[in-house]
Amino acid sequence: MHGGRRARMTLAPAGADVGIVFSVAGADIEAHWSRVDASTLRTQLAGDSASVSTVEHVMAALAALRVDNALVLLEGDEVPAMDGSARDFVSAIDEAGVVALPAPRRVLRVVTPARVSDGAGWAELRPAESGLHLDVEIAFPRPVGRQRLALDLTPETFRRELAGARSFGFLRDAERLWREGLALGANLDNTLVFDARAAINSQGERFADECVRHKMLDVVGDLALAGAPIIGAFRSYRGGHSLNLALLEAAARSGALALELDSGHIEGVSATGRSLSP
Structure with a gap:
């Protein structure tokens, strides 16, 4: 999307408690917020000798389908x-299938509120009884405008409501982004593009509010860098990768997230709370 170069990816199984690990140029990079080194229009992770960009969409898919351990080659x-x-x-992931591993599944429970802001935009995490509740609101110039969506994240809601929502942008910004070395691989096959009046893609939008759905997809991918699934309620207004990741760091450093074993039943995971791997 941004580098404009060809890439090939393989999702491979990993053992219990490995987490999600990206293998790039012989280097392993843990999928964790502490590894983020860029968050402008994408989330980029860096290791000691390599980096990997635009991880948010595959991280969202893995997290939403409750895959806790995988190698991303x-x-x-x-x-x-x-x-x-x-x-x-x-x-x-659905075609490959997932298997349960004989290890407890760990989660991060939001125990106290955490909030960050940047100008008019802000993001927060608050405690919730179970699961991850998402509430995202965006405000862009027309024709996107102001959109808001709230839902409880499950594999089913992700497949139905979020997975198909595409990256989006404005035609007027294209040349500036190219000069900055971004969106070099963006085109009408992988980006929902708006001019001053409407989407210019031949088939238009997949959802009437596709833009806020994609922003929520990005939230799922960024929160997946917490190190374990989050139990809590997320809310943002005019957010993005930078605010999502700043919120994760603030919550982790303030003690707002408490690590515990998942002893309850979550759909897609056995009642004993075992981890899943593709």
Whole structure:
């Protein structure tokens, strides 16, 4: 999407408690907020000798389908753009299937509120009884405008409501982004593009509010860098990768997230709370 180069990715099994690890140019990079080194229009992770860009869509698919352990093998330094959404990653995981591992599943429970802001934009995490509740609001110039969506994240809601929502942008910003070395691989096959009046893609929008759905997809991918699934309620207004990741760091450093074993039943995971791996 951003580098404009060809890339190839393979999702491979991993053992219990490995987590999600990106393997790039012989280097392993843990999928964790502490590894983030860029968050402008994408989330980029860096290791000691390599980096991997635009991890948010595959991370969202893995997290939403409750895959806790996987190796992401990359030829190239950026996750493939596919169609700009997480739909192909979901299909690949569903086709491969997942298996339960004989280890307890750990979660991070929000125990006290955490909030960050940046000008008019803000993001927060608050305690919740179970699961992850998402409430995202965006405000862009027309024709996107102001959109808001709230839902409880489950594999089913992700497949139905979020996975197909594509990256989006404005035609007027294209040349500036190219000068900055961004969106070099963006095109009408992997990006929902708006001019001053409407989307210029031949088939238009997949949802009437596709933009806020994609922003929520990004939230799922960024929160997946917490190190374990989050139990809590997320809310943002005019957010993005930078605010999502700043919130994760603030919550972790303030003690707002408490690590515990998942002793309850979550759909897609056995009642004993065992981890899943593709």
